[in-house]
Amino acid sequence: MLSYLLKRLAIGLVTLFVASLVVFAVLEVVPGDPARLMLGMGASEDAIAALRDQMGLNQPLALRYLSWAGHMLIGDFGRSYTYGVPVRELIAERIAVSLPLAVMALLLSMAVAIPVGLFSAARRGRASDMAVMGVTQLGVAIPNFWFALLLVYVFAVTLRLVPAGGFPGWSAGPGPAFQALILPALALALPQAAILARVTRSALIETLSEDYIRTARAKGLTRSAVLYRHALRNAMIPVLTILGLQFAFLLAGTIIIENVFYLPGLGRLVFQAITQRDLIVVEGLVMLLVATIILVNLVVDLLYAAVDPRLRSPR
Amino acid sequence: MTIGQALRNPSFAAGLAITLAVAATALLSFAWTPYDASAMDIAAKLQAPSAVHWLGTDHFGRDILSMIMVGSRNSIAVALVAVGIGAGLGIPLGLAAAARGGWLDETLMRLNDLVFAFPALLSAIMITAIFGPGVFNAIVAIGIFNIPVFARVARGAALSLLRREFILAARAAGKSRSRIAVEHVLPNIANLLIVQATIQFSLGILAEAGLSYLGLGSQPPMPSWGRMLFEAQTMIGFAPHMALFPGLAIVVTVLGLNLLGDGLRDVLDPRLQEQR
Amino acid sequence: MALLEIERLSVSIGATSILRDVDMTLDRGMVHALVGESGSGKTMTALALMQLLPHGAAMNGHIRLAGKDIATASESEMCRLRGAEIGMVFQEPMTALNPVKTIGEQVAEGIRWHTGASRAEAEEQARAMLDRVGLPPARFPLDRYPHQLSGGQRQRVVIAIACALKPRLLIADEPTTALDVILQAQILDLLKSLVAENDMGLLLISHDLAVVADMADRITILRRGEVVESGETVRVLSAPADPYTRRFTQASLHMPDRPAPKAASGTPLLSVGNLTREYPGSRIELFSRAVPTRAVDNVSFEMAEGQSIALVGRSGCGKSTLARMVLALDRPTSGEIRLDGQRIDNLPDDDALRQARQKMQIVFQDPYGSFDPRQKAETLVAEPLHLLDRKPTPVERRERVATVLERVGLSPDDMDKYPHQFSGGQRQRLAIARAIITGPKLVVADEPVSALDVSIRARILDLFADLTGKLGLAWLFITHDLNVARAMAEHVIVMDEGRIVEQGRTDDVLQNPQSEAARALVAASPDLRLILSGKLREQG
């Protein structure tokens, strides 16, 4: 188990290294000069050249990569071209929005999906199961940004229960902050919940046809006891896989959703930084997201082991 | 298994019907739309649905129904080509990885990990940042992320199949690995791949809509569902029909494909087939 | 009052009738065998007793447990009975246990569920029960997980679960089919002693008459959901009244007419010298060197043309690995294999190997897994023609396929069918047709009949014998079933832990085994003829 984890960790690090090369190389060819963008239409050429010098854009490519990657190893993501502040600070500010949002969405989707999956699996084939699965089928088909628009239309524009967008900041207190995150979290969570509910249901049904379920039934356990005590934990394995994948989807989803709701999170930052050609921020952010996904996969591997003793110990 | 038997599967029948209807709409749009989808009539802008414009008009006075019809071409074409790229490159890679094993397998799977480690949307944004937004780049961006999906499915299915005795029998009959892959493995995993293709197709439609929504997909005057939603967003307070119908078009199309995929999974399941 | 009375039990799923008017009685302390071929309804009877029939099944009739009719019992009543009054042991020990729960939890769970005992009390009882079934807590602590146990040990856990509350009725559904003969004997012994100890009634479901003859006091023979004969075991098996029972017992005892072996001549067809195959072991710790495991360890033997040899041994003894190397599907770590004098173990994957492959083919155990379900019989059977130097034309191909199909007792019309359109026995014929189409000199048959029903197996054995005579084929039978060895091979090789421990003429070795491994194997293998004659002698 330990050597397996070390191997996964090593693979993760290599992936991260290759990713850093790819990200750097890719962003180097992005057209557009950040210095010119900052100074705008009226700027003179020598002012732009002076700014490029200040920003270190005139150094050779390899040198810039080495300095960038080297600094990143010690946790220094560099300084934003446009904001002039350390990228780390920018990320820290934005993550305070994105992380709660992603976590809220993840928890929300689990809180909806797993009970629904259990409900449906327990009533497999009955009308209630069919109805629930029909709804989830619909949920899977709904693009989250459209769902977000509908939520805005209903809850913000028509009913005016919550703000349609924007983020008052955590300094405004948890109440308004959470209020601003409710709709985005819902928009992210429900389509994901639909997928998760379907996976949970089919994993449970798959598990329910296993021999050991019959063993448990032969012990005298009732249907529901078998479902909760035996099927659920075994069904968690495919559910975990999907949860891991979903986290990556949620991160990507926040890019769109933060744009819909205008939340100052990582998703907006990356979009904004790309349009502003603040490449150092983009590079740092992409690496952060890639590292997060690798880390999440590693955590999922660990959770597999927690759920499944076969992965914990050799035979 | 005949089509008639397959159609008794409600999910397959409904999915097929919706998918065919969407495809037919796309084809019809080449020959006929209620209005010219790109014809502006600014005096007639933002009209609610009526007998004249069934789904209303947009902020330029264009007919939304016509735009949705023409937009379906765009969605279908992008998703189709992206699936083609993914399947065309991913399946051979997956089969090769499974059949050859060793360093090839290891390398391909690590590359897969690499692609999976990038949130697809983020990479799409970067790709379009370099090459500029447009249909072609949207296809490439979505297609690249289909490759590892197909490679993984093909590899997994092939690996479990390669353990079957008839593969050993074929080897005892002197067939080479690559020949076995083509003659025995591919036909046996085709079902799985077809089902995966419908799933990726529907994901492709969603991805295209997402990219277009962010302005990274096809460009005007070609209508696209995602961009229609983007444009509707600021007008949702007084012209909700602009947001409603393109969204419904996406939902219905994706729903149809998902139902078709689910139905195909059951219809093509060899376990169910062999009982017949 | 009988412990269990089944009266006019019928089960149907949709329009398909599964069981029809089954009657049966079982007394306390007795073993009652329910015997039949696949599809006869044995397992359905057991599931009907437990009321665990699959979704959509309808049931009629009476099932009385100690006089109380449980056929109409509610689900909650059944939950009280299952595990407490009726215990059940299943066929597949590898999948019958929940992989994510410890064996202690799984044994204790039923105890706590029914008695409301505390965790500690239940664990104490579970420990005692596991000890009783041969898993002493010192070596098998309660916190072991199923994957840390072998198949036989897992079956002991399943038995411990079933017997934890000393149920009055124990149902064992093919409890030893998935185990090798030695484990089979141990598990059967365990069941027998548990029945005696607790005065339980045991309903033993089996397709193996030898096992049944040894274990059961009474027997009920099922065929297509109906009882064909029922009564005292020895009486029914030695003097069957029903023609089906007669055919069934005869098939179990069947010995094909084998042509007399030809005298060995000149160079051996196959010669295996000092063959060893190692697999890289798994590293226990990160930095320690992995110790390789030896699947085949320094094996040498020879085979003459037209000779039949049985390679016997417990599962995992290395016989299948050996067979794969003989067929050049796997490469040895060291040693050599010669076919017709030519070394084949180190041939590159080219023409030379193709030539060699023409001379040897294989028949697998599983008639379902050995064919590509998407190809027609013609393509499948013709596949080895690929090895020929000159590829046959489509017409020639069809002709050759037609010829071999007739030879194995199928019709040339079967050529255009798909594998799933054949029965299990027919498929095994198809596999044999594929193996002989290139006119090989050696066919390796890996457990060729162990997945077949008794009557079909008898006919396939006849086919093997027939082909040996007509084609002068040499057979290498790989089997754990001594009866197959006895029926098919003049020569037997006994393997244990990768090594050959004994070889010689079949009769000599099986009647008078010298090595410990061979002795254990022979002792554990039930022989219907011997058991019946023994029992008859006992009864006088």
Add this chain to the structure above:
Amino acid sequence: MIFRTSSISAPKFALVALAALFLSCMSAAATRSDLTLGMVLEPSHLDPTAGAAAAIDEIVYANIFEGLTRIGPNGETEPALAASWEISTDQRSYVFHLHKGVKFHDGTAFDAGDVKFSLDRARAADSTNAQKGLFAAIDQVEVIDPATVKVTLKYPSGDFLYNMGWGDAVIVAPESAAANKEKPVGTGPFKFRNWAKGSQIVLVGNPDYWGEKPALDKATFRFIPDPAAATAALLAGDVQAFPSFPAPEAVPQFQADPRFQVVIGTTEGETILAENNARPPFDNPKVREAIAHAIDRKAVIDGAMFGFGTPIGSFFPPHHPAYVDLTGERKYDPELARKLLAEAGFPKGFRTTLKLPPPTYARRGGEIVAAQLRAVGIEAQIIPVEWAQWLDQVFKGRDYDLTIVSHTEPNDLDIFARDDYYFNYHNPAFKALIAQIAATTDDEKRNALYRRAQQILSDDAPVAFLMQFPKLGIWDAKLQGLWKNYPIQANDLTAAKWAD
């Protein structure tokens, strides 16, 4: 926060009440002294002397930083840090008399040295000032005494006092200039408090302000780039003013709502369809004329701006006294356009590209323009670009055929006289005219010259003139003192206050 309780049905009431409880503190105060303004773009930093972004000036101009002069609500030049000045008769030397007792926000005193420092810094060789041209005329800056500065020009400049009122010419202190991007330190009535990146910037009243103190003691600029979110934020009361509202389509909704006042003003933004005059076929005057006639300005304004905006026939703001309405000269006439195209040798039209920067007016306007061009046979492929690409490719690289953009700088008619400008328009007569204007200080004479310049541009049609960009101001009905127009892009809050 304001609720229209009538629109809320009974079951929802509990929820609403809960929400109201959360937010009641915000609506409780009797007379407010704080204001939250919405802005579309977030500046990348806050130093107006080191960046061109209008977003910087929209926050700091007149609020944090002040110059020698300032530009008033209607574009007039007013005294600021310089209480008064004298101009030599040769128009080449200016003596500024500064206010006394002025302090920077960090407590350091303001004096003539700061003025010299600021002006010299802005025109230095390594300066990153985006509008170095403003200082091009300066020859020398001398400190006479702590309250007096003398600026000598190389040549007379009619615009000099006006130029000194730009945000790029504000006075900064040597002690704090380097840190102004992050923590701006000026002399203005508001001090920088904090900046939540991506979200908002907060200013608070400066108790030590030298001039008349404003009514507000706290101003929050909240960045809301999305038009839909901007609408929602206004409706929800999260922001009380949106001086430059980005969603013209939503304006009627606010006009109908008594809680808001909608103030449509003017900007200096001449919005044009630029053509690459150096690249065929746009080097052909007939093609350019054809394009001018192919465009229906009204449709562009109605479609892209929902009717807001004033059509222009040349490159001059309609609110300027020298403005001439030339919209009748190049009328929408697709027939004529086709005819001109045929005369130019393109009877079947041609294919070209139209690069569009991100703002809605450009993207939407571009779609309409493309449709109008298509109607006369010109197939313009739309290529959306980011600002960075636009600046690189179009503005600097001059690699484009057509583009749509708004030129927001005040008084920027001279761009058509610049040699290296991206229009590639070269007309010696026009150039001479501009030189003449620069050297003319008499208003009447200047205006006459301006009128001639407008006429030349209309005749030559180097670009197609679309509209003067409107300023769509929407704010709370009780809010007073915000600018109606944008003579310069600034949100001067010195006069803003809440009515009771």
